[in-house]
Amino acid sequence: MSFKASFSFIYGFLPVITIFSNKFIPKGFGGYNYGFINIIRPKYKDDKGLINHEIQHSKQFYRTFGLAPIFRSLGIFPFLKKFSDRKIFNYECEAYGKQLCFIDSESFNWALKLFSQFVVTKYGIVGYSIEEAKEEIFKHYERFKRKDG
Ligand SMILES: [Zn+2]
Numbered sequence: 001m002s003f004k005a006s007f008s009f010i011y012g013f014l015p016v017i018t019i020f021s022n023k024f025i026p027k028g029f030g031g032y033n034y035g036f037i038n039i040i041r042p043k044y045k046d047d048k049g050l051i052n053h054e055i056q057h058s059k060q061f062y063r064t065f066g067l068a069p070i071f072r073s074l075g076i077f078p079f080l081k082k083f084s085d086r087k088i089f090n091y092e093c094e095a096y097g098k099q100l101c102f103i104d105s106e107s108f109n110w111a112l113k114l115f116s117q118f119v120v121t122k123y124g125i126v127g128y129s130i131e132e133a134k135e136e137i138f139k140h141y142e143r144f145k146r147k148d149g
Contacts, residue, residue, distance in 0.1 A: 097139070100115065
C-alpha cells in the first residue's frame with residue numbers, strides 16, 4: 001500500500017496531516033475531516049480550495065478543544081438535532097467560505113451557489129435555505145479576505 005501525505009501547522013504549531021487516499025471518505029465527498037487528520041481523494045490532490053476546506057475543519061477541531069466533531073454528531077439524539085444542525089451549518093459555511101478564497105473570479109458565483117446547495121443537502125441538516133447558506137458562506141469569505149482565521 002502506498003499513500004502520499006503532507007504536514008502543515010495551524011497557528012504555526014498545531015499539526016494537521018493531509019492524506020491522499022480514497023479510503024475512509026464517504027460516497028459523494030472529495031475529502032473528509034477527522035479532527036487533525038484530513039483525507040483527500042488523490043484526484044483532488046491539487047485542489048487547494050478543497051484541501052483548505054478540510055484544514056478549516058481541523059481549525060474548528062482545535063479551537064473547540066476537540067469538541068467540534070462531537071457537536072456535529074449529537075444529532076443522533078432527537079432533542080439535540082437542532083443544536084447539532086446549527087453547528088454543522090456554521091462549520092460548513094465557514095469551510096466553504098475558505099474554499100471560495102481559492103476559486104477564480106469567473107467561477108465565483110457558480111461555486112457560491114453550488115457550495116450553498118451542498119450545505120443544505122449533503123449533511124443531513126434541516127431547516128436551512130440555500131439563500132441562508134449563501135449569505136453565511138459569503139460572510140465568512142469576506143472575513144477570510146480581510147484576514148486569515
Ligand atoms: Zn466540510
